[in-house]
Amino acid sequence: MKQTLENIKAAAMAELASTNADIEQIRVRYLGKKGELTAVLRGMGQLSPEERPVVGQLANEVRAAIEAAIAEKSKEMKEKELNDRLAREKLDVTMPGASIRMGHQHPLTRAQREMEEIFIGMGFEIAEGPEVEYDYYNFQALNIPENHPARDTQDTFYITENILLRSQTSPVQVRVMEQKKPPIRVISPGRVYRSDALDATHSPLFHQMEGLVVDKGITMSDLKGTLETFARKMFGDSTQIRFRPHHFPFTEPSAEVDVSCFVCGGKGCRVCKGEGWIEILGAGMVHPFVLQNCGIDPEVYSGFAFGMGLERVTMTRYGIDDIRLFYENDERFLKQF
């Protein structure tokens, strides 16, 4: 009987080793209810009580060995099957991806959002105001009375004698100061209008971003610090800024602000026209008359304001040489951003 068991084991092992087909059949043949090993076990009753445990143990060992071999083989075959499938499923990874459309942000919006984030990080709110505005807010409250020569530099579109298309975002300053008491920290991005014919560098409609801070003890150093932080975040860590004296009726002292050219780092190149500096901002300390016009006491409070052209910053930043591209909205242009 022992011999029979050994034979069964050897046969099962041999069969398993050679098969590539259904191992379930093998299992049934040897271990199934009508299998060969089962048959041997059934014959155990004829053995003597002494023989029974010995043969029994051997039979169990044989069963365990066959089961293990089957499991082993089964695992092996599954692995092979999987590998075969994976091999069949190989893809050409160089083929283009499925087209999942993604829209593109307009470059002006992109630059605007980026600027907004920088100032929000410094505690600024975003203020909005009307584009069709009273002459009062656009000029008079900003220390530009009627027939002031400064009006010449901003050729303005008029609706009526007292209503115009705002020529700057500065009127929002006044509206904010009328409505809110210091501390004030706002930026106001938006559209402005000037009577310039459309060409590569002029547009009758463009965007500005105005900033205003009013509080006790605000200094010109704070203005420079704030703009320096902005410039570094917008144009890169090594960016420097330069103040040049200038005149705006609604700030005093006033400055034009240059940033060091972020292309050449200040050495002079095509982008900065060899200057090493690019003019991007106008700024200054809010004129006491303007504060007074808005009901804020200039003896107690001081503040600064700044403004910049969004198109100019965006054009410089991305090397765009024609302002008209922004408003033509050719998809081939939009998709680059």
Added chain:
Amino acid sequence: MNLSMKWLADFVDVSDVNIKDYCDKMTLTGSKVEGYEKMGAEIENVVVARIKKIVPHPDSDHLLICTMDIGTGEDTQIVTGAQNVFEGAIVPAAIPVAKLPGGVTIKAGKLRGVPSNGMLCSMGELGLTPHECPGKEENGILILDESFAEHIGADIRTALMLDDTAVEFEITSNRPDCLSVIGLARETAVSFGRELNVPAPSFRGAGDGDDISKYLSVQIEAPDLCYRYAAKVVKNVRIKPSPMWLRMRLHAAGVRPINNIVDITNYVMLEYGQPMHAFDYTQLDGSAIRVRRATNGEQFKSLDDVDHTLDSSMLVIADQKKACALAGVMGGANSEIKDDTKTVVFESACFNGASVRVTAKKNGMRTESSARFEKGLDPENCYGGLMRACQLIELLDAGDVVDGMIDVYPGKPTVTVLPFEPARYNKFLGTNMTEERMVEILEALACTVKDGKITVPSFRADLACMNDIAEEIMRIYGYDKIVSTNICAETTEGGRTPKQSFGISVENALYGMGLDEIQTFSFISPKYYDKIRMPADSALRRSVVISNPLGEDTSVMRTTALPSMLEVLARNANFNNENVRLFEMGSIYLPNEDATKLPYEGKMLTLGMYGDVDFYTVKGVIENLLDLAAVKGVEWTAVADNTAYHPGRCAKVTVGNTQLAIFGQIHPLVAENYGMSMPVYAAEIDFDALFAARNAATHYRPLPKFPAITRDFSFACDEELEVGKIMAVMQKAGGKQCEGVTLFDIYRGPQVGEGKKSVSLRMTLRAEDHTLTVEDADKVSKKVLTLLDRELGLTLRG
């Protein structure tokens, strides 16, 4: 303002500073330099030469062979074609290799076989005009006066005083005092720490017992518009060209030399910043000058022979009968200085800036004079300017200055005195300047600092408060010395408003759905309303109208953003861009009933698409946006009467009585108006309404604990019956166990017949507290069928 560096040197010495450094420094102290031009920079190797001998060219009847003394001690030969040369003439000669303006290079060569070592030059070839070279033949060789004999061999640039540099300044409107050589000299002196030396003008005068009172009286009838009127009379006037040095200074400043009298007025204006006017005295009717308002409709011919009709807002300088000058703007043709003028009145006056500005604007003539007056000039400067003019008369030997002076001065300005507050300046600027340095700067700027008070000079009307003084100190001390600090104050919240944030979420969602963002002009042509077939009586045709537009295309503020979108779609189609999907978040402008009030500005979100899209693509985008905003109670209704859209493919989205959007396929006729033949889709979403309908508060609903059961229904119905209606009835019938109804198939074909469709819908049922049984579901199904039959006459498809 163009500044001649030679002229500047009369008042301040910066000869040791190189021009680039000069310009940079001036810019950094507040006088912005736009650029500089070295006069005659394009001229090289042109010398003063004398023609010693002329012989005719053997092979030409118009060429002449000149033997030239070019100051080298060795004669040279130049062939010329000009006929105005003669032996002994002093001329400019270009000696090879020479350069002339316009990139011309002169090399040695042969003219018809005869060697020519250069070229004799005309004034044009040197970049000059008869204005700089009065009395000289324009078309021939420039024949120089015998006075150039001592310059033979000298560089023509030096000889003709072309060796100057003109620096172009951009002077801001608050600094009219810097529209003058003296003003810029003062800025130069303070910027470089140099001495400023402006001598007071002096002159002898005729001293013959004659007096101005015998010639002239002046009455200012409008003292609100004329603050001061000073005048001098010059007799025995000898009109001739000005000397070369004066002509060349005017040339450098960009002003054309005319004759000595006119040149003097311009010279004084440029040097002192005081506009001057000269009348021909003999042309005045009577001896009394009236400074008065023009009468309405009064006629006036200006110096440049243009006729003007005046009104009472304008100020004129008039004699007893007529206006002789438009105050501060331009003189009249009737009293112009002519070659035979014998007696001249020099006017040095100060007029109201705003008035001059309006007058110049109304008459369409902005002059050097009006540009200065409109910025507000210093009446005190009238005197110095007038004295300088008289000094120049004597210097140029142009006439005899009659003794006595007219000076009517009703508008003497008050002297501005401000407190000197060094600590406050430092605190405000964030600087640490010494008091001594501040005083030094202010005094260099002609302020007087004494006893804690600053007395501001009369020409600095722009200095009126603490900030102004702080700026003066700072710009000279150096803006580069401002240190950067962080704001040290009360913390502010910062951030976006909920509406601004929502706008950004919507934009981000749209990018994610594959739409590209566009930006278009807010102003359009009123014709665009026709292009979108807007009904003639539509309220939206009433726009905010620009009174001074650039052109019709940008003449009204849009009441709808649809035309702009369609235009951009059409442009993209023209560029053969395929499958375009766009959106614009832009404003529309609806006029206020009360025209003195501001219009309503609304935010519109406009979508536009063509290519691989259809009606349901647009609807899908809108559905996603409504989902983003968690809007409840949305209704979709077909719209057949919006003329911009396809009558069978247009819908509106409403919540209660509020319309959130209208969208659909653009009417083929509208598309055609934009040159598009393919289907075009658009949506106009009222962003303000969408934001108002938004449900910001999100509440978590527990995930279902019990399984759902679905039931499918198929109906055959009339094409006209809207699926939305069927779905609504099913939803209602399903009650609170109905989790949702979805459309999974729609079929049209022979099996359902003409004009019919088969609609297949799936209903999902679920109870919150138990597993629904088949019986439960059947009960609901039955209810659904009953209601559909009753309300819509629908029965299940067999």
